[in-house]
Amino acid sequence: MPLSSDPAATRPPTPGRSRNMAAIKRRDTQPERAIRSLLHAAGKRYRVDVRLQLEGARPRPDIVFTRARVAVFVDGCFWHCCPEHGRQPSVNGGYWGPKLERNVARDRAADEALRAAGWTVVRVWEHEAPEEAKERIIAVLDATTSASRDARTG
Numbered sequence: 001m002p003l004s005s006d007p008a009a010t011r012p013p014t015p016g017r018s019r020n021m022a023a024i025k026r027r028d029t030q031p032e033r034a035i036r037s038l039l040h041a042a043g044k045r046y047r048v049d050v051r052l053q054l055e056g057a058r059p060r061p062d063i064v065f066t067r068a069r070v071a072v073f074v075d076g077c078f079w080h081c082c083p084e085h086g087r088q089p090s091v092n093g094g095y096w097g098p099k100l101e102r103n104v105a106r107d108r109a110a111d112e113a114l115r116a117a118g119w120t121v122v123r124v125w126e127h128e129a130p131e132e133a134k135e136r137i138i139a140v141l142d143a144t145t146s147a148s149r150d151a152r153t154g
């Protein structure tokens with residue numbers, strides 16, 4: 001029996017939208033993995049999937065630097081309403097509108113709770129170049145480590 005070498009040929013065509021939704025929903029996203037491996041290559045050690053117990057929120061940042069108290073979130077453009085891709089008219093009404101508004105409200109509450117507990121929050125959009133995101137995270141890490149060093153010595 002001849003087998004097709006093209007796996008797509010054996011499947012019925014998928015509507016673009018549902019494929020996008022599946023990609024967006026995935027927990028461990030591609031940009032997130034790219035940023036993690038860049039950080040790792042830069043010698044930065046972090047923890048993943050740590051749920052933090054804070055006053056008023058239990059955020060679960062995507063990348064956590066425990067000692068530096070830096071929490072990184074890689075936010076999906078759709079779920080977190082990125083200003084560039086998150087405001088399609090079809091999304092603002094009906095079912096998704098209120099749901100997405102709650103997501104954003106939860107994000108802001110998490111940011112507030114983290115900052116109140118002495119954490120620095122870095123939010124990266126999934127559309128950002130992983131290399132640039134990495135630079136930004138490292139700059140924040142360097143700033144927080146030197147700040148805490150100054151506080152100890154001074």
Ligand SMILES: [Zn+2]
Pocket residue numbers: 077082083084085086125126127
């Ligand atoms: Zn975006």
